Amino acid sequence: MAPSVNDASPPSTINDAVTENNLQPFFVLQKGSVRKTERKLSGTGKTRRRIDLSPELPKNSENLEDEMEEEKMSMRMEAFEFVWSKIESTIKDVLREINTSVFSEIQSWVHQSFDMIRSLGTPDFPQATRSFPIITDANSKKLFTGLVLTKNMEFVDDLLTFEELGKHLKAQGCHVANLSSLDFTAKNGIGGCLRSLLRQFLMSTLDAADISILASWYGEQNYNNPVVVIVDDIERCCGSVLSDFILMLSEWVVKIPVILIMGVATTLDAPRNILPSNALQRLCPFDFTLGIPAERMDAVVEAVLVKPCSGFSIGHKVAVFMRNYFVSQDGTLTSFIRALKIACTQHFYMEPLSFILRDLVLEEDNWEFEIEQYGLSPEVTLKHAFNLPSYQRVKMTKVTSESLAHALSELKRLQNQWRAVVLCLYETGKGEKVRLLDLFCEANDLESYNRREFDACTKLEKDSVSSPSSRQGPGLIKGGVICEAVRLVRDLSTRQLGKLLKIWENLTVGIMEINGKVKELQSLLKAEDGKSSKKDLIVTPKRHASRIQLNIEDSKSLGDKAAKLLECMVRDYMQPIECIPFHEIFCFKNVDKLRSALIGDPRRRIQVDLLEFQKLLHCNCCIRGSNALLPSMHDTSIMYNLAQEHGDLINLHDWYQSFKSVVLCPSSSKMKSRPSPLPKKRKDINESENRSEASIQARFCRAVTELQITGLLRMPTKRRPDFAQRVAFGL
């Protein structure tokens, strides 16, 4: 994906990033002061924070604890790097897989176009390097152009795609240059993009970029391979530069067989809007379509979260948050992956036992849990593990290492079942645009699972045989994705059902119970098929309405059976991870952390920090908890607190007076209370007063400017020179 994934929080500095910034968006107060206070409190502050997160840990001696923590932390970070690299490589593979078919289409088109250009004539070296055009016919100026529709308004996701496309074509022997919209700026003009083109082809920078250079270069390359120029995103290019570029290339197209590939983020209207007609009609366009973002998203979710990949998982609330963020806020895969990474980081940071994940990745099957191998004291670890809320709910057996290991393998088994059911549901709904992300959210929902359980129980109590007339599945949410999938199964034709069952059979291979049932259904289907085909053979000429009716009935009953099976699978086997004991080790659930890290809400943060700065600066004077304004407070903070009393407009004079009184008042009273030992030095005092007046004004001005820069205040205008305007109200 885009570089942003990589620089979101580079693994090497993760420790720093997490502890120092705590992933807060930014600080209003000067960085220096904050750091100072933090350093002052470093010893206690850090441990306090950690203790907050894991209160179960016994605190015998702080020093020892610290060291232990440190050691564990590094282990967890190691595990994080391991897990994340696994996830990242999986994502990369998935995305590459998705694009392969389009890439090969583009490649065949490139070669076909190249042959077309070649058929117009192959000039020899002196011919190709001459400045006047080779005239064959009017079509010889056509520039073959592939418009690649990326189907996403946001462009970040496709940076990598075009890079990969370039690599793919290069591997097929084309000369490829990747230009981005930065090369087509009005400032640099046509020279800029030519220069970068030549730099990529000739591997050298030239003083004067001239396309005839390219012609000579190509002549030396023996005319065997097409030259492909990829422009990432034409929407962002400067139209006039791009059109100049196209005109120039089209003049040389016989001499340099250039094939243009342009990424279009929105619609095919985009080139029409950007380019003038004389450039447009030089193009000979073909369009290619990349997969829509939702499809890619599904593929990524399937590979990373549903299929066994790293063992890391996210809870329902986190999943819903991420889904909504994707659908309504950002819409890019890049940000989804970034969110996933943040979640992963947070998880490893917060969860002491998360290092287990690493070994889960290492040895998939014959995995045995041994605490000792980590060099940790088993008591502490076990105690922590058995204090996890999910375990507290269940209250199983004794606190031993074996029982923990057993519970973990049980968790794995249940996860496998869940996975199989989710994939079955996904396969069912694939044709009808059921999105895996939605499905994932719903399948992970603890509440709906509990409701399903509850419904099933009550139904069993009411009547032992659940009535077949109830079309609504037990406890399925109306309009939910799962319900939709069940409904779909009911309406499938026999052949489709057969196909679907085959897929189900493959998916549920590891789970005997379901697999058996699926096979049963398949054999039923086969029998049915045989019957109907026989019937067909017998009564082909006549079409009996009754027979058709019967047939429909049959298939319907089969569909019903399949639907019942699916419901049963959902009810019995699709156990969300959050209701399994010890899931906290694998599953990230803290949605608030993720939200604050991802969205930040900087403006609110600024205001909160200004108003409740005591929470950030644990300084001695403010720690008493009084909300009164003290002169030792930060100026900007005082000012903003004072501004709260005003309405829309703030009278600068009043503001200044109150600021001054806050800054001076207590100290002056102190001064007064102190018996002045030397009354002769009144002059001095006067001077210092004067000086302080000036310095207060300066402080006032600085604070106002800071407020303006943070966007909380608008400076006085000419029309109202005495009033500043408040911009932000409320939090």
Add this chain to the structure above:
Amino acid sequence: MAKVESPQVTRRTTRSYSASNDAIESTKPIEPYKPTLNDLGFRQQPLSFEDLLSCLPGRRTQVLELLRLLGPLNSPMFPILIYGGPSTGKTSVILQVFRHLNRPFVYSSCVTCYSPRILFESILNQLFHRKNSGNSYSSIKRCEKPSDFVNYLREALESVIKNLKGNSGKLSSKVSGQPNGTMIYLVFDHLERVRKWDKSSTILPFLFNLFDILKMPEVGLIFISNTSPDTYYFNMGYVEPIPLCFPDYTEDDLRQIFMANQTNRKLYSSFLDVVLRPFCRVTRRVDELSAVFSSLFKKYSQPLSDMGVAPNEDMKRRLFSHLQPHITSALNETFLSPSWPPLLKDEANGETKKKGSSRMSRIHEDFDKIDFHMSTSAKYLLISAFLASRNPATLDASLFDSTGVSDSRKRKRKPSEKSLEQKEMTELELLMKGPGTFPLERLLAIFQCITSLAEDSLDEEESHELTIEGGSSGLMSDVLLQLSSLCNANFIIKGGSCPLEGSTRYRTAVSEDLALKVARSLKFPLSKYLYRR
């Protein structure tokens, strides 16, 4: 290599220095390709006069006039300005005439040479220099100033002319491909581009003045331009070039042009009977027409199994009726991009044909859908931008404020003639002005109103549990990010700005169709909010 680089480093090279440098240049070690005098000619078999006229149909008078202006061998000439609309055969005529005459010339197109420096160096390079990897693709000389250019050019031309004269002396040993005569012609194509370079203040007068500056009778100057001589300011005190106009092709000329090189002439002429007349009303540019015709002819001959067949009346009628629906769509379409691979497209066409005419039905099919992904908040932002630039700002309060003015405007007065007229005028004015601009604050305010409204309706419709968390698309930092990506997609255009004050003004470039589509995908009642006059 250092010797070659040195002139590039020193900006000002004296004449003597450059001349000595030249000598070094000429004694350079073996190059892969050494240009000779022959490269100044066309280097192809010269055309006979008849061939020349026949390969340029419809341009007979222009060719004759040009030949007259160029004059017989070794006669000096005044500069010529050839002008005419795009794709009227100016460049082809010049090139073919030189091929016929086989005289040496230097061609430079101002499209390829996009700056004075490139133009100068390209001309100098053509006189015996080729860029290649041996000289690391550098030019023969670095030349940015017109004065330097004149000096270098004079030098180079003198040496070339001397060579030419020497050659013509021993004319008896006539080498094939050796250009004739001692005149050398400089051709400047796409001269209209030069006007943009530096607001036509220096280079353009310089080029026109070149004839007087050089004062070499052996040099002929030919300018080719898309625009008429009136667009160049000619009262600057130099010899005005002789204008030679290339008018647009007539319908008959076009028919001749398109009939050339056709295999089945009868079929093609029946095809031209059908299409040429309507398309000539739209455009007479050969390149545009040939692009359209090649695709249309494929469609035209689609029902035919044998391409060599000569059509009779009945067949012509059938083919015409087959083609007719395509003609109108092709007339309206300037830029059509078929999808790849073509096979799939044919299938799709086949399917849609059942429902109606191909392209129209496809448009109707996905009329409701936007064919690219946008996040929900980006959609809302786009709609609010659309509203902000369509509606007058004074109307916002009544549209979005529920406590505000209810529709008391509804009382109808009988519109008088005059008011109606005024209304029309304002409507016209608005059409001319295009969408209005708006500040960021207004956009965000409308966005807030719309989203809160939409959320209410959503909550009423379905209290779907998935929308609890983070479903609130409230105002947050990301909205500004979305705005910038909308700007990048050219949906919203940013005006001038002042960074601290935040007084940037925006404007939407979205068509109403797209806005409606977006609104429909959100189930947002856009038409309710649009102010119609």
